[in-house]
Amino acid sequence: MDGCTILFKPQNRIIKVKEGTSLLEAARKAGVFIDAPCGGSGHCGKCRIRILEGDYRFEKSLVLPDADFEKGIRLACLTYALSDMVVEPLEIKVTNEVLVEDVDPGEEEKGWIKKARRMMEDSGIEIKSGLEKIRLALDPPTLDDNIPDWERLCGGLATKCGPQSPRCSLDVLKRLPGTLRGNGFDINVILAREHGDCEIIDVRGSCADKPLYGICVDVGTTTVAANLVELETGKIKESASAGNLQMQYGADVISRIIYSTGEGGLAALKHAVVEGTINRLVEEMTARLNIYPEDIIFGVFAGNTTMAHLLLGVEAENIRLEPYIPAFRNHPPLKARDVGIRINPDAPVFIVPGVASYVGGDIVAGVLAAGIWDSDENVLFLDLGTNGELVCGNREVMVACACSAGPAFEGGEISCGMRAMRGAIDEVTIDGRTLEPCYSVVGGTKPRGICGSGLIDLVAAMFMTGIIDPKGKINAGLKSERIRFDDNLGVHEYVIASQNETEDGREITINEIDLDNFIRAKGAVYAGIRTLLKTLDMNVTDINKIIIAGGIGRDLNIKNSINIGLLPELEEEKFVYIGNSSLIGSYLCLISRGAREKAKHIAESMTYVELSAFPGYMEEFVGACFLPHTDIRLFPGVMKK
Known part of the structure; x- marks a missing residue:
């Protein structure tokens, strides 16, 4: 077949591809970032591009509005080159603008990180890096x-x-x-x-008497956060973060695993996270501190099980195939040169061990930071991010599971959803009389979409004002211009922001398909909570504390989360936000070899529950796919409201 030359603007990247190649795949080969939360299946509508020149074949998608289509906008995953082309991606700043929960210099002296360090010392764990x-x-x-x-x-x-x-x-x-x-x-x-x-x-x-530095990194599915630490003192000297460049291969781990099985896929994913993301953060921090990368002599990394495999370039396909077996939990001795991290090539690398296919080192690091392993109380630990992982227990026993919540809490699978970044609606209320919304936007700009915390507020407000029923169906009988029928999709929708309110002139709406996706995601989390409690023969009232981690937790409205049945109905004072628990746990492992041993012990002693095979889970899930739940006795306070 004849080849086609694709020019991507404004990056001015050129790539030669076979005729019939999708523009999304061409962009990946050219090193041009195009966001593709669905992995290129045409379902999310986020890989929007404008064709400036050239012939192409395209497939029409319901998720691309007619108004955008008429402006020459196409989806990169459904557009195929037939000649030389000039293409302009419409979203190129997503990796730099996405909000990340950092641990900043000086925070080791206060807050949760100080509490976690003192807890380790009190339990006899020596703060010595080795x-x-x-x-x-x-x-x-x-x-x-x-x-x-x-x-x-x-x-x-x-x-x-x-x-x-x-x-x-x-x-x-x-x-x-x-x-x-x-x-x-x-x-x-x-x-x-x-x-x-x-x-x-x-x-x-001896004249080069410089401090010893280490780096700790939270390798998240959506974002990557890092700290540069002075090992002798434990002081955090620099922090940096960015979106994980693997986002262009899908928002969730399953999409990335599938992509990794194709020709060159595994290498591309490893390159995206190591060279495209982590090494850039290393360059940024060492430049600000005016040191050489070779001065960093130790590295600790925490991520979910799939991220750990892709970081090392290890085949991950069996993670998603029954019986869901990872290639490793504890890795053999590694050096920075083995992984491709551009610090001292001989620097030892420690990857926090995981528990199972869908409960990884990020959760083990989080449990280490949260102190469940040393708690007499019953603690429920929730990490609500791209994936939903739960741990429940105390110093005697810990049980963990992963919920198939999908990327809804990061804006995936929602037509106007987006990650928490500039332009994202992050808080919403609705007037009970006029049904008019009021919202706040990250960065104080005009809105571009709605992120996870905003979605929770929105769904709660729509439910409490009667705009939607417990099944998430919109009440079309209400008299409001905000409620209308989408002929294209064949469902009702609610208009959050009109064309003249938004940054790009596109309306921001939520439809019944979005609501169904979101309710299923929240239902998976609540069903996971109920299942874990059953394995421990506990009730919701037996929980003494709920610790919430993950980016969404920063702006999470607890009342609204209870109102929709995402979180159990408990006193608000029982809920605590820990911040980036994965990065805090990684920091502890960096400064203490005892913490590394404790992390290994946590991973080995935690019991993993595979929800898909657990008796009764599906019944719990079906019951939780209502607002707030089919069993209203679980939410008496919500029903009174």
Whole structure:
């Protein structure tokens, strides 16, 4: 077949592809980011592009409004090149504008991170990273003292650290002769010591008496957040975050796993998160701190099980296939060079171990930070992000599960949904008399869509004002210009923002298909909660505390979440927001080898419940797919309202 040259503007990226290639795949090959939450199946309508030149074949989609279609806007996943083309993606800032729950410099001295650190110390866990710097002033060799350089180094270490058998990489050994002689045999040796094992990470001149740095990273499905930490003091020196560039391959892990099975898919996903995301954050932080990437001598990474596999370029297909078996939980010893992280190539890398296919290291790090492992109280831990993971228990027992909530809480599967970023509606109320909405927008700009916290508020307000019934069906008998019928989709919808209110002139609406998707997502979470409680022979009233993590938790309205049946009806004071628990747990693992051991123990001792195979889960799920629930006895306060 003849080839086609595609020019993407304004990036001015050019790629040669086969005739008939979708413009979404062409963009991926060209390194041009186009958001595709559905993975390119044509269901989300978010990969919008404008064709400037060239011939193409396209498939019409119900999720692309006629008004946009008439303006020459197409969906990249359903548009196929037939000639040379010039294309303009319409959303190019999403990875930079998406809001991320960071842990900023100085926060180690306050808030939850300080509480978590003190909790570890009180339980006898030593705050010691296992990375240290030893100064050695060695005697230079002579004709009478002709010991080889490596043996001389090991002998000097033995005088400071006691008898041991250190090892090092070939790269360190290659640099050793020059470093010794270039510094008059007065050197600093950077050691990693754990379980009696001793490895030399680097050998430097004693005059280069720089601090030792480590990096901890929360590798989220949607966002990636990182901290640069001074290991000797535990001080957070820099923070950085961005959207995970893997978003262009799908919003959820299943879409990415499927893409990874295609030709070059696994390599593309690894490149997107390592080179396209993490290494850029490393560059950003080291530049601000004015240090070299090689000064970072340790790395800790936490992510869900799929993210951990894709980070290492390990096949992830079996995670989504019954019986859902990951390739690893605890990884073999790794160096930064093995992963492709551009820090010191010999820096040890620790990936927080996961529990099972859908409960990963991010949840283990979160449980470590939340302190469930040391709690006498019954704690429910919720991570509501792109995926929904739950842990319930105390110091005696912990049970975990993952809910198939989909990406609805990140705006996926919702026609006007978007991630929490500039232009996202994040809070909504509706006047009970006029049925007119009032909303706030991230960044104070005109709205472009609605994010997860806004969706929860919106659905709660629509339910409490009678705009929708418990099944999520819109009451068409209400007299309001906000309520109308969409002939294209064949369902009713509610207009949140009109054309003259929005940034791009497109209405922001929610229709009955969106409502059904959202109610199913919230139902999956609540059914997961009920199922976990059943495995522990507990009732909702037995929960002493609910700790909420994940980006959505920052702006989560607890009352509204209870009103729609997302969260159990409990006193508001029982709900606590922890922040980015995955990053906090990663930080703890960075500064404490005892915390790393505790993380391993948590992962091994946690019981995983596979909801799809659990008796009674489907009944719980069906019951929870109503507002707030089919069993109104579970929400007496909501029913009174």
